[in-house]
Amino acid sequence: MDTYLDLFLNSFSDYANYLWSEITTPAWNNYFYWLIGLSVLVFCLEIWLPWRKNQKILRKDFWLDLFYLFFNFFLFSLVGYNAISNIGVQLFNDLLQSIGLENMVAFELQTWPAWSQLLIMFVVADFVQWNIHRLLHRVPWLWQFHKVHHSVKEMGFAAQFRFHFMETIIYKTLQYLPLAMIGFGIQQFFVVHMIGVFIGHLNHANLNWDYGPFKYILNNPKMHLWHHARKLPNGRKYGVNYGLSLSVWDYLFGTAVVPYHDPELELGFPGDENFPEDLANQMIYPFKKGE
DSSP, rough: HHHHHHHHHHHHHHHHHHHHHHHOOOTTTTTTHHHHHHHHHHHHHHHHHHSTTTTTTTTTTTTHHHHHHHHHIHIIIIIIIIIHHHHHHHHHHHHHHHTSSSSOOOOOOSSSSSSHHHHHHHHHHHHHHOOOHHHHHHOOOOOOOHHHHHHOOSGGGGGGGOOOOOHHHHHHHHHHHHHHHHTHHHHHHHHHHHHHHHHHHHHHBOOOOOOOOOOOOTHHHHHHHHHHHOOOOTTTTTSSSOOOOOOHHHHHEEEEEEEEOOTTTOOOTTTTSOOSSSSHHHGGGGGGGTO
């Protein structure tokens, strides 16, 4: 028990030191500056090539979404998520050892070329996330958390990061086993994650792009706008276009719907006029009875 307590307490200082090092020591694999760099790049593309010409550069809730970006990727870990996840991983590893297993690695891919390892991890991770995303729309209590993301009324790159902190817990928990079975290291995960962040930025950006024939493989701004449509296409009560990075899953499983292209498509969900507009109340909203 003392070991778990020490791990829990040390996780706070360890993550604080890591975050301080990220900020003060730029490096090629520095997550903090990669995130800022990609955000600035896509923001500049929005200013240069806007699809919605009348949308302000600093659109509605721009600063709220920017705060969500730093909260969900840094502050949430600092205030407790990193410590809790470390305990969860240690408990899981101890459970494996108690039944005579050292790890959950089922496929030894470390000898494969680096490009193939990255490709497999990217595809597997995205497919798992696609399924989780569908659950967020179909399971009522999960939808209450996901409403935060769908409360966006004007789309821009930072809207990608407007999501409830519980989504981090849901995604990471459900992703852990399948990705652990592949046995990838932190460097591979960093590369795959940053590619996902970049594609996600573009999907939410104010850009008139669909990538031509590649739209059947990659999610894109025109396709993803329909995922955020307030009025969904007929017969699609649980939503459409669930892909995070790849659109191929939606085309394969029949959830891809792009009836037409309309940059002024109304966004949100029915009843969102009563949804809170500030971060604190958005965080509390899913936990309120009867919401």
